[in-house]
Amino acid sequence: MSRTDLAAIASQAGVSISTVSKVIHGRAGVATATRDRVRRLLAETGYVSPMQRRARETGPTMVDLVIGGVSAGYTMEVLQGILSAAQTIDVDVVVSSATPGDLHRIDADAWATRMNDSGRTGLILVTSQLTATQRAAFRQRGLPVVVIDPLGPATNDLASVGSTNWAGGKAAAEHLIALGHRRIAYIGGRTDAECNVARLHGHLAALMGAGIDARPEYIYDGGTFGREAGVAGATALLELPEPPTAIFASSDSIALGVLEVARAKGLDVPRDLSLVGFDGLPLAEQTLPPLTSVAQPLRDMGRAALRSVLRLAAGEQLDSARIELATELVVRGSTGAPAR
Amino acid sequence: MSRTDLAAIASQAGVSISTVSKVIHGRAGVATATRDRVRRLLAETGYVSPMQRRARETGPTMVDLVIGGVSAGYTMEVLQGILSAAQTIDVDVVVSSATPGDLHRIDADAWATRMNDSGRTGLILVTSQLTATQRAAFRQRGLPVVVIDPLGPATNDLASVGSTNWAGGKAAAEHLIALGHRRIAYIGGRTDAECNVARLHGHLAALMGAGIDARPEYIYDGGTFGREAGVAGATALLELPEPPTAIFASSDSIALGVLEVARAKGLDVPRDLSLVGFDGLPLAEQTLPPLTSVAQPLRDMGRAALRSVLRLAAGEQLDSARIELATELVVRGSTGAPAR
DNA sequence: CTGAAAGCGCTTACAG
DNA sequence: CTGAAAGCGCTTACAG
Numbered sequence: 001m002s003r004t005d006l007a008a009i010a011s012q013a014g015v016s017i018s019t020v021s022k023v024i025h026g027r028a029g030v031a032t033a034t035r036d037r038v039r040r041l042l043a044e045t046g047y048v049s050p051m052q053r054r055a056r057e058t059g060p061t062m063v064d065l066v067i068g069g070v071s072a073g074y075t076m077e078v079l080q081g082i083l084s085a086a087q088t089i090d091v092d093v094v095v096s097s098a099t100p101g102d103l104h105r106i107d108a109d110a111w112a113t114r115m116n117d118s119g120r121t122g123l124i125l126v127t128s129q130l131t132a133t134q135r136a137a138f139r140q141r142g143l144p145v146v147v148i149d150p151l152g153p154a155t156n157d158l159a160s161v162g163s164t165n166w167a168g169g170k171a172a173a174e175h176l177i178a179l180g181h182r183r184i185a186y187i188g189g190r191t192d193a194e195c196n197v198a199r200l201h202g203h204l205a206a207l208m209g210a211g212i213d214a215r216p217e218y219i220y221d222g223g224t225f226g227r228e229a230g231v232a233g234a235t236a237l238l239e240l241p242e243p244p245t246a247i248f249a250s251s252d253s254i255a256l257g258v259l260e261v262a263r264a265k266g267l268d269v270p271r272d273l274s275l276v277g278f279d280g281l282p283l284a285e286q287t288l289p290p291l292t293s294v295a296q297p298l299r300d301m302g303r304a305a306l307r308s309v310l311r312l313a314a315g316e317q318l319d320s321a322r323i324e325l326a327t328e329l330v331v332r333g334s335t336g337a338p339a340r
Numbered sequence: 341m342s343r344t345d346l347a348a349i350a351s352q353a354g355v356s357i358s359t360v361s362k363v364i365h366g367r368a369g370v371a372t373a374t375r376d377r378v379r380r381l382l383a384e385t386g387y388v389s390p391m392q393r394r395a396r397e398t399g400p401t402m403v404d405l406v407i408g409g410v411s412a413g414y415t416m417e418v419l420q421g422i423l424s425a426a427q428t429i430d431v432d433v434v435v436s437s438a439t440p441g442d443l444h445r446i447d448a449d450a451w452a453t454r455m456n457d458s459g460r461t462g463l464i465l466v467t468s469q470l471t472a473t474q475r476a477a478f479r480q481r482g483l484p485v486v487v488i489d490p491l492g493p494a495t496n497d498l499a500s501v502g503s504t505n506w507a508g509g510k511a512a513a514e515h516l517i518a519l520g521h522r523r524i525a526y527i528g529g530r531t532d533a534e535c536n537v538a539r540l541h542g543h544l545a546a547l548m549g550a551g552i553d554a555r556p557e558y559i560y561d562g563g564t565f566g567r568e569a570g571v572a573g574a575t576a577l578l579e580l581p582e583p584p585t586a587i588f589a590s591s592d593s594i595a596l597g598v599l600e601v602a603r604a605k606g607l608d609v610p611r612d613l614s615l616v617g618f619d620g621l622p623l624a625e626q627t628l629p630p631l632t633s634v635a636q637p638l639r640d641m642g643r644a645a646l647r648s649v650l651r652l653a654a655g656e657q658l659d660s661a662r663i664e665l666a667t668e669l670v671v672r673g674s675t676g677a678p679a680r
Numbered sequence: 681c682t683g684a685a686a687g688c689g690c691t692t693a694c695a696g
Numbered sequence: 697c698t699g700a701a702a703g704c705g706c707t708t709a710c711a712g
Contacts, residue, residue: 011355021691092434369681
């Protein structure tokens with residue numbers, strides 16, 4: 001980014017330095033047309049006043065983080081990862097909360113301007129997505145954005161951190177297949193979440209690899225990653241004429257819901273029903289039986305996102321716009337060989 | 341604080357403006373004695389460059405928040421309360437994480453200085469405590485501190501926000517007594533947490549009020565507010581020669597552990613065992629059966645803490661150093677009349 | 681080591 | 697509505 005000063009803006013706008021100064025400070029005595037022209041130029045060039053520049057150089061490095069829209073357990077893990085990494089490298093994290101829906105309605109231009117004014121270095125979003133217009137607003141001001149587990153598909157113009165969802169889904173199903181299961185159901189999370197689609201397709205790939213038909217009635221669309229999806233899904237699946245002997249839930253929260261239903265129905269897990277979750281949250285260790293789960297390295301993902309945003313802010317190029325950390329199948333007590 | 345500019349410092353130090361400028365920027369060409377004199381004056385007068393001044397006046401209000409050491413569900417509720425309140429009044433929240441143990445080891449002087457330099461307005465701690473020395477460091481710099489649910493007892497020189505733990509504990513036990521229970525056990529959380537002690541004593545007060553003897557074997561010291569305390573406590577309590585017909589758990593997480601054990605033992609909740617939790621986390625609605633719980637208004641507590649810290653920063657006096665918001669017993673499916 | 685003087689980028693009162 | 701000009705506080709090259 002070139003060093004833009006008032007003089008540069010002024011000459012580009014064809015006005016005097018005084019006029020630019022007035023626009024910046026919102027003083028009266030500037031024609032609307034002139035004001036708009038200068039404003040646009042100010043935004044395009046990403047003008048930073050010497051004070052702001054100085055504040056940024058002197059003050060602590062500050063990164064914005066937007067959470068919201070995911071389970072408390074998931075969010076806390078990512079947050080802890082980011083905070084612990086931030087602490088060691090002396091970065092301050094400004095946290096705010098917004099659902100993906102809220103986010104789309106935010107005026108990114110005003111947001112980015114504000115971040116710039118406050119000397120923020122970059123932005124990390126959790127399980128969310130920005131519109132192209134919003135991303136442009138940040139890019140224009142040289143504010144890097146990194147998304148952890150973006151809802152939409154990974155694109156090259158958006159830095160993102162995720163995990164190997166497809167491989168994780170495949171590992172989960174393969175584990176169940178290796179135990180002898182043939183009737184394996186899938187309970188999905190948010191339909192608009194790319195990670196959910198990848199998990200499902202990993203699951204299907206494993207079935208296909210083992211020569212098992214993917215029955216449509218064994219794929220339940222939960223709509224959310226919450227426990228309620230597990231309750232609804234398990235209820236529906238276990239009432240099928242030929243119920244599954246194993247369920248792969250696309251989140252640990254969903255798996256918790258499944259566990260509740262199984263118990264309410266008097267089913268023993270894993271004897272009557274095997275269950276695999278996804279996320280590897282701390283709560284997976286604490287259920288009875290402890291939950292077999294595909295663990296995402298959520299803390300590492302938080303750390304990686306912070307590192308990426310700082311590297312981008314320093315003008316470095318990322319090796320790849322998309323970072324995928326490895327998932328790991330953690331086998332606990334909720335999976336076993338099918339009874340029949 | 342008077343408006344100190346370089347000229348004022350220079351005249352007080354008996355040197356030129358140039359020299360002061362050199363000292364500030366650590367440039368060579370200043371005698372050690374001169375440098376020291378100017379440095380001292382700079383510190384004494386609290387010189388703030390126009391850029392810093394501008395940044396602080398222009399910039400957003402920023403409050404520091406330290407989380408850690410409590411369950412994800414609890415923390416997220418408080419965090420959401422603080423963040424939503426902060427959003428509406430345009431305050432930025434800088435979050436960091438530290439266990440109560442970490443916190444005691446931190447050099448508060450350096451911390452407070454840093455907060456001052458970064459233009460922070462105040463500090464909110466969650467379920468934690470500062471030493472007297474640490475509190476003094478913040479007081480000296482005019483940085484207000486508010487603690488949500490402090491570990492130690494409430495003192496007049498520390499602003500804190502909590503809930504009516506004693507009344508909540510009493511309400512829980514009274515509810516169980518009203519249902520006909522006489523053998524009511526208590527599973528406690530952190531022993532060093534004042535709120536835990538208050539809940540226990542509310543519980544005991546209810547028993548006493550109903551003329552029920554408090555049996556020592558019915559009071560289990562879990563040591564933590566986590567699920568493991570519930571597992572250990574329920575296991576011990578249910579193996580007593582005369583097991584309780586109801587358990588009051590001092591946190592929802594503990595109650596979850598109790599629920600697991602009850603199921604593992606084939607006990608029906610609430611027919612064989614009634615169960616009351618404490619906190620009113622979202623997860624309490626999602627268990628099977630849904631958990632009767634003494635709800636703390638965690639989001640409101642977060643909001644109140646933010647409001648308090650801002651009022652203190654504005655130089656206002658709080659009506660009371662200790663704010664206690666009302667708990668509310670939310671009756672769900674985990675409590676009923678004892679079978680026998 | 682020191683400071684008068686020129687210069688920096690920005691702001692503002694004011695003449696047109 | 698506009699901009700030349702004076703001024704702001706700070707920085708810096710340079711003469712002493």
